Amino acid sequence: MKTSIIAIANQKGGVGKTATSVNLASSYAHLKRKTLLIDCDYQGNATANFGLKKQSKYKNLSTALRVDLPLNEVILKTSNEYLDVIAGDMGLSKLSREKILEPGSYNLLKNWLDCESIKEYEIIIIDTHPSLDLLFQMSMTAAHYYLVPVFAEADPFDGLQYMLEEVSLIKKSLNPPLFLLGIVITKYNTKNATHRKFHEYLQKYMDEVKITLLKTVIPESTAIASSSGAQRALISHHPKLPVTQAYLELAHELLPELRGVRQGRRQGTPTISEMPEEIDKLFDFEVQELEEEAVL
Template identity: 35%
Template sequence: MAQIIAIANQKGGVGKTTTAVNLAASLAVLKKKVLLIDMDPQGNATMGSGVQKNDLLYSVTDVLLGEVAIETAIIKAEVGYKVLAANRELAGVELAIAEQEGREFILKNALKSIEDTFDVIIVDCAPSLSLITVNAMAAVHGVIIPMQCEYYALEGLADLTQTIDRIQQALNPNLEIVGVLRTMYDARNALTRDVSAELEQYFGSKLYATVIPRNVRLAEAPAHGLPVIYFEKSSKGAVAYLNLAAEFVKKSKVKKG
């Protein structure tokens, strides 16, 4: 059975989609069978995986509306993993399913038919607490929180942990924070070091030892529709996400073979 993980943060601009795409690619390099699900109407994870969001035959929208089976909508990307893509059509789904019974569990139910096909399923969530994000949280086993080491990020983290607690109590008793990832990390910055120390004290072993540095190649890769490991494999960003993938496998229930 796949380990199903959401990449989530209610604050935008923290490297959430960058982490979803590059962790998926790095796990694929480690010979894991990976599915990346884009649950953000912006479709950035889709584009960052080399899939054109405006040319989709089927998307996650069709799956959530019950119009196609999830197996039909999954695309094999050219970057080592498979994608359940998204585009702006996803923004209209919330209204369409708002009155539907069991609306919070549509994604969870859809995943049942494929969860034995993959080692890891990564869900890239939108930076907002919508019904679509709730669907993602209800379907996953755990959450990875990417965050910058800055003051406002700490405030946003408190809001997110409260949200996760509420969803755990109401919809998904197995939901937990499996890891906190420091992104855009600059050890020369005193505030970065101070916030990092606070995170270490609060989260302990759930704080990944791997940090993702600020890296030009990592920032450039999405414009080319590539994870950084395919854009510049020797870059600090690529090495960092490979290290994260290895740490993730070591800490999680992912099959080691």
């Protein structure tokens, strides 16, 4: 069994990054795939989603990285035997500031995960920090794959372009095998004209730059917030809802691509400079059209 490490990444807040991390990890656990969720965000929202904040006081990622504790000594168990968590905590913020000028600091997480304990897991999901800082760099250097959740409106899409540029630099200098699984649209409302138009636009753009826009779309749902408030994943709190089934579909859609470190020909990473001019014009036109509709 090869371990596959997936970073869930987007520098924009509010796009469903942590919800995707939590519920994708829980979906794989539901499918009986041994999964580890690493909370690499000092806000610790993924940790809180499982009610593990109190337990994380001494067992957390920052402590493990600071004093090189073995992975199996900081693992927190969840109610699902197939899902474990490495907690995020405020100490990650301090660690990031302290280590940023140290040579090779970007390899801190990757080196820590280079251990026998990692072989127990088929899938490792990293909930990244929503800022292009050392925590983000460490996560992307440690990952084999990355998945980008986006909200189908203009601002999060702009952020996607800048993040792809940053990831391109990380691929070139730190982690050449890093593989983009695709873009997943979250919080999607089929009745919202803006969402429908941007979904269409995103598909055109992704086709142009040869990036996968995943077929699975995560619908907008208040159940995400309610399950988080109940400190449970969707699969255990609202198992039959469309949003829960969508995360299961996403887990199935990604599985064929997950086979550890990618070998052979490396995947290129498009950057903002590669965007065709006609796509830019299409974007400007659609934004103007939406604004005119809003006035009417």
